[in-house]
Amino acid sequence: MLQSFYTNMGFFGALLFSLTLFLFFVCWFAGIAGITLPVDGGKPRGSTWQILLAVLFPPYPIIWMIMIMNEQRKFLKNTNNNLNI
Numbered sequence: 001m002l003q004s005f006y007t008n009m010g011f012f013g014a015l016l017f018s019l020t021l022f023l024f025f026v027c028w029f030a031g032i033a034g035i036t037l038p039v040d041g042g043k044p045r046g047s048t049w050q051i052l053l054a055v056l057f058p059p060y061p062i063i064w065m066i067m068i069m070n071e072q073r074k075f076l077k078n079t080n081n082n083l084n085i
Helices: 002-036 048-056 059-083
Strands: none
Touching (some): 002 059
């Protein structure tokens, strides 16, 4: 299987594909960790359906993570503008 993968895609294609797949896997786990992260009361940040969707549909936690990062960017940008007097 690895030989046919390498033969069809070449060295750089196989390397790029493997790296992309690895990064997708890491981001998927990071998104699931973010959704299930306990907040103040010890309950997960996401609801049960969000956790189930994150496990069964891998692009969801990645999209969720991007949205959270965008919210944080806007919050920090707004905070920095308010500090400049």
